Amino acid sequence: MSQATFGDDDLFGEAANEMREDVESSLEEGWAALPAADDVWETDADNVLGVLNGLNSALDVGDAEDHLRDAKKWFTMGQRADAFDDAADLEEEITDLEDAITDIADASEQVSDLTSTIPALKSTLADAGADEADDGDEDAEDEE
Structure with a gap:
């Protein structure tokens, strides 16, 4: 069948399928x-x-945020064009991926905070231990 025989509905359906495939592919890559x-x-x-x-x-x-952005972009285009018969599954998966990325980013921020806090805490505790040892030495000298 030549391209000239395609009607607008056929072309729109084909474009809608390609858009869905693009969203699904971006989600998989994300x-x-x-x-x-x-x-x-x-x-x-x-x-x-x-x-x-x-x-x-x-x-x-990694590149999950970029893939999510692509998925959302193509999903939005398809939704606005009313190209999807049923897009609830795509919308749900986009939300799930977005939530996963947010959770990972939040965890990374918490770990970063701990990474900068733990060395300072170790130093503080080491200094406190040294002070206690010094106090113990002074107490021993006082008893002599």
Whole structure:
């Protein structure tokens, strides 16, 4: 069938299918760009700071935000053009991916805060331990 025989409805239907495929493809790529569960859960670090640094690196969403943006862009275009017969599944998956990215970003922010706090806390506790040791030495001298 030549392109000249396609009616407007046929072309619109074809474009709508391609738009849906673009949204679905962007969503798949978005999910694939998220960190793997094992990368977030498992560690080889020797100390807390190493664990936090490894976790912070693992909590990188990569290109997931870009893929989500593409999915939302094509979804919005399709919705406004009334191109989708049923778009509830796409809308739900977009929301799920967006929520996942937000959760990962929030976790990354919390880990970053801990990464900067833990060394200072260790230093404070080490100083407090040194002060206690000094006080213990002074008490021993006073008893002599």
